[in-house]
Amino acid sequence: MQKATLTLETLSCPSCLQKIENAVKGLTGIDKDSVKVLFNSSKVKVDFDSASSSIEAIEKAIQDLGYPVLKTKVKAP
Numbered sequence: 001m002q003k004a005t006l007t008l009e010t011l012s013c014p015s016c017l018q019k020i021e022n023a024v025k026g027l028t029g030i031d032k033d034s035v036k037v038l039f040n041s042s043k044v045k046v047d048f049d050s051a052s053s054s055i056e057a058i059e060k061a062i063q064d065l066g067y068p069v070l071k072t073k074v075k076a077p
Helices: 015-023 057-062
Strands: 001-010 035-039 045-050 069-075
Touching: 001 057, 015 035, 015 045, 015 057, 035 069, 045 057
Parallel strands: none
Antiparallel strands: 001 045, 001 069, 035 045
């Protein structure tokens, strides 16, 4: 599992947090228990299996909801 932290533009409402969390959890290869959307710092933390998912897929899922991803950090296991 790889750990990723994605920095988003400032989140303005708690319901945004729920939408992002649900979109990321719906992807293949995501450790659903690891998904955390940090409202105050506008970050998404997630563990994913790089064999069945990619950071690009996670970014796309968030951006498709209308939330620009400013920065992404991935830590190798």
